[in-house]
Amino acid sequence: MENDNRRVINGYKIDPIIFKQPFVKSCDICICSGECCYYGVYTDKFEHEKIIEIKERIIKSMDDSQTKNVDLWFEEPQEDTDFESGIAVGTELHNGKCVFLDKQGFCTVQKIAMEDKEFKWKYKPLYCILFPLIIENGVITVDTEHLDRMHYCNKSENQVSTIFETCKEEIEYLVGKDGIKELEEYSKEFSQKQNLEKKVSVE
Numbered sequence: 001m002e003n004d005n006r007r008v009i010n011g012y013k014i015d016p017i018i019f020k021q022p023f024v025k026s027c028d029i030c031i032c033s034g035e036c037c038y039y040g041v042y043t044d045k046f047e048h049e050k051i052i053e054i055k056e057r058i059i060k061s062m063d064d065s066q067t068k069n070v071d072l073w074f075e076e077p078q079e080d081t082d083f084e085s086g087i088a089v090g091t092e093l094h095n096g097k098c099v100f101l102d103k104q105g106f107c108t109v110q111k112i113a114m115e116d117k118e119f120k121w122k123y124k125p126l127y128c129i130l131f132p133l134i135i136e137n138g139v140i141t142v143d144t145e146h147l148d149r150m151h152y153c154n155k156s157e158n159q160v161s162t163i164f165e166t167c168k169e170e171i172e173y174l175v176g177k178d179g180i181k182e183l184e185e186y187s188k189e190f191s192q193k194q195n196l197e198k199k200v201s202v203e
């Protein structure tokens with residue numbers, strides 16, 4: 001990871017890898033089946049509590065590939081300073097996928113918010129919203145380790161965009177409207193710098 005003089009936007013340091021990491025133009029569940037959800041996710045304790053509060057609503061929208069036994073939804077909580085509360089709670093796997101992933105590849109936690117005409121990410125854990133971005137020690141960077149496991153969005157022939165271009169809505173959710181404008185500027189500066197460096201190296 002590049003480390004010195006990293007720009008700070010809305011309290012987060014920015015790893016410029018987000019501007020150059022190739023990625024698909026958009027997620028397509030019909031192709032990938034939501035495979036980034038096959039491993040579960042760590043939620044913040046607060047997010048976990050919010051999900052448990054609406055458990056009956058979630059159960060109503062689950063299909064027969066999912067478990068409706070709430071006791072099987074989460075792992076034991078563990079200390080983790082990467083999370084606001086200091087406690088992370090992992091989602092369990094069922095049928096080889098996160099307990100909240102339905103057989104069509106949709107996240108039930110997001111699906112119910114949309115069905116109920118709420119904000120689509122109202123209950124969705126932050127790390128799920130952000131993937132393939134991740135916040136690591138206050139730095140917005142790319143979860144390359146998890147991305148490397150993917151068969152659709154990590155294939156070079158499908159990567160016609162960059163994570164920054166594809167994930168603007170998600171980044172704006174994190175850094176706000178002003179933050180995304182600052183990032184647009186930073187992205188331009190970064191590519192100009194890269195082009196200049198390339199030019200110098202061929203001369």
Ligand code: SF4
Nearest residue numbers: 027028032035036153
């Ligand atoms: S990040 Fe990759 S695996 Fe996950 S939904 Fe998007 S395209 Fe599919």
Ligand code: SF4
Nearest residue numbers: 037098100101107128
């Ligand atoms: S909570 Fe939803 S988005 Fe997150 S891993 Fe599970 S199914 Fe995927």
